[in-house]
Amino acid sequence: MTTRRPAREVLDDVVDPEIPVLTIADLGVLREVREVGGRVEVTITPTYSGCPAMDVIRTDIEVALHAAGYPDVTVRTVLAPAWTTDWMSTAGRQKLAAYGIAPPATSGSGPVLLELGVCCPQCHSADTRRQSRCGSTACKSLWVCNGCSEPFDHFRAI
Amino acid sequence: MRIEPGGPAVAVYALRLGDDALIVAQQLGKWAARAPELAEDVALTNIGLDLLGQARILLSYAGELIGGLTEDDLAFLRDERAFLNCQLVEQPNGDFAATIARQLLFSAYQYELYDALQSSADPTLAAVAGKAVKEVAYHRDHATQWTLRLGDGTPKSTRRMQAGVDALWPYAAELFESDALLADLVAVGVAPDPAQLRSGWAGYLTPVLSAATMTPPASEWAPTGGRSGLHTEGFGFLLAEMQYLHRSHPGASW
Numbered sequence: 001m002t003t004r005r006p007a008r009e010v011l012d013d014v015v016d017p018e019i020p021v022l023t024i025a026d027l028g029v030l031r032e033v034r035e036v037g038g039r040v041e042v043t044i045t046p047t048y049s050g051c052p053a054m055d056v057i058r059t060d061i062e063v064a065l066h067a068a069g070y071p072d073v074t075v076r077t078v079l080a081p082a083w084t085t086d087w088m089s090t091a092g093r094q095k096l097a098a099y100g101i102a103p104p105a106t107s108g109s110g111p112v113l114l115e116l117g118v119c120c121p122q123c124h125s126a127d128t129r130r131q132s133r134c135g136s137t138a139c140k141s142l143w144v145c146n147g148c149s150e151p152f153d154h155f156r157a158i
Numbered sequence: 159m160r161i162e163p164g165g166p167a168v169a170v171y172a173l174r175l176g177d178d179a180l181i182v183a184q185q186l187g188k189w190a191a192r193a194p195e196l197a198e199d200v201a202l203t204n205i206g207l208d209l210l211g212q213a214r215i216l217l218s219y220a221g222e223l224i225g226g227l228t229e230d231d232l233a234f235l236r237d238e239r240a241f242l243n244c245q246l247v248e249q250p251n252g253d254f255a256a257t258i259a260r261q262l263l264f265s266a267y268q269y270e271l272y273d274a275l276q277s278s279a280d281p282t283l284a285a286v287a288g289k290a291v292k293e294v295a296y297h298r299d300h301a302t303q304w305t306l307r308l309g310d311g312t313p314k315s316t317r318r319m320q321a322g323v324d325a326l327w328p329y330a331a332e333l334f335e336s337d338a339l340l341a342d343l344v345a346v347g348v349a350p351d352p353a354q355l356r357s358g359w360a361g362y363l364t365p366v367l368s369a370a371t372m373t374p375p376a377s378e379w380a381p382t383g384g385r386s387g388l389h390t391e392g393f394g395f396l397l398a399e400m401q402y403l404h405r406s407h408p409g410a411s412w
Contacts (some may be wrong), residue, residue: 029190049289050211076395079215132197133300134204142197158292 007040008033010068017056018137021099024057028087031078039072040065045083048138048158085157097121102143102154118154120145130154166385167339168280169223170242171349173232175271176216176383177243181231182264183210185251194254201300205261208293211246215286234404238394239387240280246329248384250395252322255308255315259322261301262363268294270358274350283348302366306368316371323367323374334359 005158014021024030024044032043042061045053046054057077065073086105088096102118118125118145125147133156140153186206193199214229221227246264251257272294275287308319334356336344343349367374383389403410 018374046211046289048208048211049215049286050207050209052207078285080281081287082285084287084292097217130189132200133296134201136200138207156296158296 004069007035007042007070010070011042011061014057014060014064017060019096019099019101021095022088022092024061025037026089026092026095028058028083028085028092030090038070040070041073041074041076042075043076043078045078046117047083049079050138083158085155087153096155100152101140102152104152104155104157118143120147120150122150123148128152129135166223167343168283168340168348169220171313171343172216172220172223172283174242174244176213176220176232177241178247178264178268179209179216180213181241181243181247181396182206182260182397183213185247185257185260186213188251189257198254202257205297205300205331212286212290212293219282219286225300230404234401238389240399241389241393241397242385242387243389244329244332245381245384245390246326246332248390248396249326249329250392252325253318255318256322256325258301258304258308259319259326261297262305262323262366263330264326265294265298265301265360266362267330267355269298269362270355273358274355277347278307278349279347298362305366306370309367310370319370320372323372327375328379328381330359332382332384335382336386337385 003008004118011033012023014024014030016024016027016029019027024075027047029044029047030042031045032041034041034043044054044057054077057076061075062073063146079101088104096103098121100121102121105118106135117126118130120128120143122141123145125145127146128143129146131144131151132142134140135153139158141156142151142156183206186202186209189202190199193202214235217232221229221232246260249256249260251260269291272287272291276284276291278284278287281382305319308315310316311319334352336352340349342353364374381390396397
């Protein structure tokens with residue numbers, strides 16, 4: 001019998017389908033991995049209630065674990081505690097910025113967060129303006145840099 | 159009917175909340191490619207997507223409590239009289255100002271509701287609310303920004319924004335009504351008392367309308383009935399459009 005990679009390590013290869021530089025662990029979507037006997041139980045949580053990537057993520061987890069030699073996989077989705085951008089790892093924030101998406105500020109308390117001082121991920125200028133509160137996906141807003149005139153996405157703090 | 163967390167009364171309550179979210183999501187989807195600017199196309203449909211996500215979770219939960227029903231069964235195979243959404247959400251989109259007025263009144267209500275529901279004795283509803291309240295804070299802010307811009311804008315935009323609020327305001331009364339089912343759920347700590355949500359709702363809206371140079375209408379008329387399956391004229395057409403594909407092609411999947 002060949003040695004299987006630990007299930008948790010296998011899941012480091014599973015990325016967000018919309019933002020493929022981030023693994024689901026970087027994003028904070030992966031909550032728990034339990035190996036009981038030959039079974040693997042994976043717990044994930046959605047970023048937004050309507051996030052359409054969740055179905056793909058669920059399938060990708062199953063496919064990755066099956067390929068790594070785990071035939072019996074259960075993926076559970078939990079809502080509580082509610083996901084927050086604070087769960088995004090430091091490595092994740094750095095990868096996001098390098099990919100051209102301004103990472104979220106760590107959120108304070110309070111339901112509506114001010115989005116001040118978002119730095120341009122391309123030229124690092126702090127002189128930016130929000131073009132639209134909704135961007136290419138529910139979790140991002142669209143900004144424009146006054147320094148280099150380039151548009152960029154910003155991952156909204158929630 | 160047993161009144162307890164996870165019991166059949168909770169299923170009806172989850173249906174009411176889920177139907178509200180589902181119908182607004184359907185309404186907002188109609189703005190795709192029709193909003194005044196591209197950014198608004200994206201904004202309104204993204205808000206709709208959040209609401210659809212909330213609806214999916216709530217309807218799935220209701221289906222599970224009822225036993226053996228899926229979110230799709232509940233969304234696509236019920237007729238008008240079985241839908242328990244409030245009448246406010248089914249009011250026609252109208253012009254952009256009317257849609258914004260509906261969003262303002264509804265998201266301000268949903269915010270108060272979910273905020274209170276976070277401490278529900280029903281753990282699933284509490285979890286849904288804890289997630290949704292953060293999304294709805296964005297929806298409410300979106301509607302607020304447009305209300306200020308249109309209400310305190312040109313004479314034409316002021317007139318249309320006020321007309322939207324005037325037309326929809328009477329339908330908000332239903333949001334704060336109680337009935338036997340709600341009274342029981344309030345008593346066991348599953349649901350917040352709707353009447354108690356009203357002061358927070360009004361407390362949010364009053365300064366917004368005032369800053370938008372608008373006046374809340376003094377309406378005595380308070381239509382009701384949505385929670386018991388009575389709906390307004392446009393609702394059947396809305397359902398026909400929403401349910402057509404699923405009913406014509408049973409079991410169809412992407």
